[in-house]
Amino acid sequence: MDEFEKIQKLIRLKKYESPGEEFVDEFVSKFRERQREEMLKQPVLTLFWEQVKMYFSESPGQKWALATAAIAVLALGAWLMVPHGDGGAGFAGRGAQGMPVTVSFATDSTGKSLQAFSVETIRIMGVIDVEEDPGLLSKHFTGGYEQFVIVPQEKSGSSIAVPYEFVDFGSKPDIR
Amino acid sequence: MNDQPATTSSNGDSDVELVARAQQGDTRAFDQLVRKYTPKLYGLVYNMTSNREDTADLLQDIFAKAYRSLQRFMGKSSFYTWIYSISVNMTLNFLKKRGRYTKISLDDVDTGIHNDPVFIEVTTAAKGTLREVNIHELQKRLNEAMMKLSQDHRTVVTLYDVQGLQHAEISQILGVSEGTVRSRLFYAHRQLQNYLEDFVK
Numbered sequence: 486m487d488e489f490e491k492i493q494k495l496i497r498l499k500k501y502e503s504p505g506e507e508f509v510d511e512f513v514s515k516f517r518e519r520q521r522e523e524m525l526k527q528p529v530l531t532l533f534w535e536q537v538k539m540y541f542s543e544s545p546g547q548k549w550a551l552a553t554a555a556i557a558v559l560a561l562g563a564w565l566m567v568p569h570g571d572g573g574a575g576f577a578g579r580g581a582q583g584m585p586v587t588v589s590f591a592t593d594s595t596g597k598s599l600q601a602f603s604v605e606t607i608r609i610m611g612v613i614d615v616e617e618d619p620g621l622l623s624k625h626f627t628g629g630y631e632q633f634v635i636v637p638q639e640k641s642g643s644s645i646a647v648p649y650e651f652v653d654f655g656s657k658p659d660i661r
Numbered sequence: 662m663n664d665q666p667a668t669t670s671s672n673g674d675s676d677v678e679l680v681a682r683a684q685q686g687d688t689r690a691f692d693q694l695v696r697k698y699t700p701k702l703y704g705l706v707y708n709m710t711s712n713r714e715d716t717a718d719l720l721q722d723i724f725a726k727a728y729r730s731l732q733r734f735m736g737k738s739s740f741y742t743w744i745y746s747i748s749v750n751m752t753l754n755f756l757k758k759r760g761r762y763t764k765i766s767l768d769d770v771d772t773g774i775h776n777d778p779v780f781i782e783v784t785t786a787a788k789g790t791l792r793e794v795n796i797h798e799l800q801k802r803l804n805e806a807m808m809k810l811s812q813d814h815r816t817v818v819t820l821y822d823v824q825g826l827q828h829a830e831i832s833q834i835l836g837v838s839e840g841t842v843r844s845r846l847f848y849a850h851r852q853l854q855n856y857l858e859d860f861v862k
Contacts, residue, residue: 489847489851489854492850494779495779495783495803495861496822498774498777498779499708499822499823500824501773501774502707502708502800503768503771504716504717504769505769508699508717509700513692515721516695516721517688519725520688
């Protein structure tokens with residue numbers, strides 16, 4: 486007889502230890518609940534990506550074709566929405582181009598306030614330090630340019646466009 | 662003696678089928694695996710921790726980790742071996758963090774023990790002595806003796822003696838050689854014999 490056979494038989498009695506009959510059902514329920522909670526805590530993108538992976542795991546060929554087509558449509562739409570070209574505004578500026586901005590305009594000497602330009606037609610050609618060289622805003626009208634000087638207002642944080650000069654179409658204003 | 666669970670669940674699905682379905686996102690398939698392996702893994706973890714509450718909490722963490730890692734399971738080993746490895750590793754990590762603090766909380770004991778010849782022999786042998794052996798005292802002594810072993814020795818005793826795994830399976834689960842398994846078992850049995858000598862005389 487193995488010298489340890491008795492002790493091994495004794496230890497084997499521990500197999501009768503059991504958490505109870507209801508334990509497994511309760512345990513599985515708690516586990517499901519925990520999984521649901523963990524899933525809800527995941528970032529939306531992670532959940533979305535998991536759904537995408539599951540989607541493509543079945544019949545991948547056809548679904549990849551559909552996905553490729555969908556991406557192509559989205560890309561085309563995005564490209565169409567991005568403004569292209571400078572609309573003939575003409576002259577190069579400094580700093581960032583194409584920055585949308587809402588600008589309020591000063592009044593002229595008679596007190597008449599100037600019409601605000603829409604964001605789509607205005608592009609800041611350059612925002613430059615107001616002390617040295619005010620920023621330049623231009624809008625292309627048929628037959629000519631209107632130039633404005635952007636004067637940033639430190640206190641309000643907005644900028645004011647002050648008419649600089651009206652220039653005939655084709656002539657290049659002197660840009661500093 | 663080999664108490665490895667059958668590779669099919671109660672409704673006839675094999676572990677391979679359940680794992681494949683679970684990997685595809687079928688949570689009900691994973692639930693079936695949980696239901697199937699909970700009793701065995703509970704026994705494993707409980708015998709290593711001797712605490713019911715810790716066992717239940719740890720088992721939740723084990724299955725949660727198994728679920729998260731399921732996509733990386735390539736089937737090189739059986740699911741059974743794989744989840745046993747996860748269970749042993751997580752339990753050992755838990756015990757290292759718990760440190761020397763051990764609060765033994767006893768599980769229920771199946772009434773079938775009364776018909777076990779070994780139990781009958783132990784309790785019969787104790788009659789007439791000053792101290793009668795009852796189930797709970799025996800259970801407590803066995804648990805205390807197990808907790809005196811080092812974690813590595815307790816692990817091999819749990820896997821071999823309590824769970825009924827073979828040396829080769831234990832070696833695969835623990836990632837050690839069969840020689841190491843046999844060596845640890847020898848040492849552990851000798852220690853237990855000292856701790857429980859009044860029951861084995």
